[in-house]
Amino acid sequence: MLKIIIRRCIQMVPTLLVVVTLTFFLTRMLPGDPALAILGPEAEADEIELLRQEMGLDRSLPEQYVSYIADVCKGDFGTSYSYHQPVLSLIISRIPNTLLLTLTALIFSLILGVGAGVLAATRQNTVIDYLISVIALLGVSMPVFWLGLMLILQFSVEMNLLPVMGMGSMEKGLWDVISHMILPGFVLAVIPMGTFARTTRSSMIDVLGSDSIRCLRARGIRESRVIWIHGLKNALPPIVTVFGLQLAGTFAGAIVTEGIFSWPGMGTVINTAINNRDYSLIQGAVLFIAISFVFCNMLVDVCYMLLNPKVDFENGGH
Amino acid sequence: MSEVLLKVENLKTYFYQASGVSKAVDGVSFSLNEGETMGIVGESGSGKSVTSSSIMRLLPARTGRIVDGTILFQDTDIRALNKKEILSFRGNDFAMIFQNPMTSLDPVFKVGRQMTEMILAHRKISKKEAWDIAVDALRQVGIPEPEKRMNAYPHELSGGMCQRVIIAMAVCSNPRLIIADEPTTALDVTVQAQVLELLRELQRKNGTSILLITHNLGVVWEMCDTVMVMYAGKTVEYAACRDLYANPLHPYTWGLLDSMPKLSSDSKKELAAIPGVPPDLRLTGTCCNFYNRCPYCTEQCKTSVPPLRELEPGHFVACHRQSDAERLERGGASDGK
Numbered sequence: 001m002l003k004i005i006i007r008r009c010i011q012m013v014p015t016l017l018v019v020v021t022l023t024f025f026l027t028r029m030l031p032g033d034p035a036l037a038i039l040g041p042e043a044e045a046d047e048i049e050l051l052r053q054e055m056g057l058d059r060s061l062p063e064q065y066v067s068y069i070a071d072v073c074k075g076d077f078g079t080s081y082s083y084h085q086p087v088l089s090l091i092i093s094r095i096p097n098t099l100l101l102t103l104t105a106l107i108f109s110l111i112l113g114v115g116a117g118v119l120a121a122t123r124q125n126t127v128i129d130y131l132i133s134v135i136a137l138l139g140v141s142m143p144v145f146w147l148g149l150m151l152i153l154q155f156s157v158e159m160n161l162l163p164v165m166g167m168g169s170m171e172k173g174l175w176d177v178i179s180h181m182i183l184p185g186f187v188l189a190v191i192p193m194g195t196f197a198r199t200t201r202s203s204m205i206d207v208l209g210s211d212s213i214r215c216l217r218a219r220g221i222r223e224s225r226v227i228w229i230h231g232l233k234n235a236l237p238p239i240v241t242v243f244g245l246q247l248a249g250t251f252a253g254a255i256v257t258e259g260i261f262s263w264p265g266m267g268t269v270i271n272t273a274i275n276n277r278d279y280s281l282i283q284g285a286v287l288f289i290a291i292s293f294v295f296c297n298m299l300v301d302v303c304y305m306l307l308n309p310k311v312d313f314e315n316g317g318h
Numbered sequence: 319m320s321e322v323l324l325k326v327e328n329l330k331t332y333f334y335q336a337s338g339v340s341k342a343v344d345g346v347s348f349s350l351n352e353g354e355t356m357g358i359v360g361e362s363g364s365g366k367s368v369t370s371s372s373i374m375r376l377l378p379a380r381t382g383r384i385v386d387g388t389i390l391f392q393d394t395d396i397r398a399l400n401k402k403e404i405l406s407f408r409g410n411d412f413a414m415i416f417q418n419p420m421t422s423l424d425p426v427f428k429v430g431r432q433m434t435e436m437i438l439a440h441r442k443i444s445k446k447e448a449w450d451i452a453v454d455a456l457r458q459v460g461i462p463e464p465e466k467r468m469n470a471y472p473h474e475l476s477g478g479m480c481q482r483v484i485i486a487m488a489v490c491s492n493p494r495l496i497i498a499d500e501p502t503t504a505l506d507v508t509v510q511a512q513v514l515e516l517l518r519e520l521q522r523k524n525g526t527s528i529l530l531i532t533h534n535l536g537v538v539w540e541m542c543d544t545v546m547v548m549y550a551g552k553t554v555e556y557a558a559c560r561d562l563y564a565n566p567l568h569p570y571t572w573g574l575l576d577s578m579p580k581l582s583s584d585s586k587k588e589l590a591a592i593p594g595v596p597p598d599l600r601l602t603g604t605c606c607n608f609y610n611r612c613p614y615c616t617e618q619c620k621t622s623v624p625p626l627r628e629l630e631p632g633h634f635v636a637c638h639r640q641s642d643a644e645r646l647e648r649g650g651a652s653d654g655k
Contacts, residue, residue: 211421220409307472
């Protein structure tokens, strides 16, 4: 197991190199000049030129690229000029906020989504099943930014129940943090919840119709055990795949949601970075998201091994 | 004669589907004595497996329903049991062996865990004791290194080995009835004989009754005391195994026996088959189900359902043309069949 994880980590390197290269060149293709963005439209031409030299922007692209890669290898991701602090420490300081929001949203959506999916599968073609399927479909197809704005309008502006934006602080009590999390958490959870419910439902229906489940019933095993232990464990592989995708997708989705609710996480950092042409910050943040994607994939593979005894990566897969 | 263990009378199990009501089992009667083996034969779709699922009450919840008849297990009316009571019967008094051993075990749990789970579902003992019982059962069914196999996943075992594990599970609870639904169909010919021999040995040792569902008439002849022939959801003939082979009475049974290829027959000759196809189970119930394929068919066969009559002691047959008043001769059809 450990050997496989180490091998996967080594395999991550080329993937990440491609990501670094792509983001480097794509950010350079953004219209606008960072020096101009920093100094403002009234800056003199020689001032701008000086700053460009300072930032190394006067050098050729390949030169900039090589020195950037060298810096990254040393763990130096540059300095963000919009936040005036090193990119790495900025990202590290913001990650916990994003993780708090996304993981809470994901865990809730996983529990509710899988629960609803199992319920729908065991009551296939009943009113409950149809109801869950319709709600799940609505959840999957709802545009996040629209839902966020509508919720703010209803619960914060009209009813004045929940805060409009920000994160709250523990100094004002736990409820302050929770109340700030409810709306963005819900918005982030809606899509994964629908996806989990739909995946679980179809996977469970397949499994519950299988021979092995019928045999378990024939052996006098209680129905609750048949469904929640045997059925669910057999149905898990597709759910885990979706979970991995959603985990990474929710990080990325947080960019929009955090923007709407001004949640001080990675999302707001990336928004600011793009608006200010903050090259090193954009690169650092995108690299971080890429790492989280690759890491989630590895996590999914490891879960596969734990769930399905037939998966054997040592000998070339299945 | 030993005591009657299982008595099924006029069992009717219907499937309610969007396209209509499918009469999968439509009047099946038989009884099985303690320590004996009964075979149920018939072609695919004749209701053999639905009969066994009905006895186990394992029908799909929303579509399948037992609509009539009685299933008596000694003095217990199986149809009257509630969900909890039937659970204590399944895997305890009844054990079931299914057709495909490779898919009969849960692929994501180890063999030992599945065996102990089943034992613990029926007995209040410690996990350790359950484990020992399971190891012992594996040894009884002839699995080498049973302790090691307990830690194997089903995919690490061969088909024959899986079937032995499933039989071992059946042995654990020392059931009084084993329902074996085509236990050898998915296995190698050489392994088939071993599995059947194993079943027979367990029966001798424990006095278990076996309900053997198969379409292999050779297996029936080897294993069974009595045989029931089913066609389109109905019992068409039911007799002691010896009687059925010596003196079959129903034209369908004749067809089945004729369809068996014999080693002595000319290899260039075409295999005998019963012409035609079985009826649509949604449309049966008003005539003899076999009339469209029967060379002895009369007008009466097309308009009324033949009752199951005991023509000779213990030999039942459902055919209008086999009664005390009239007897058909095998091979006496006018079309020269």
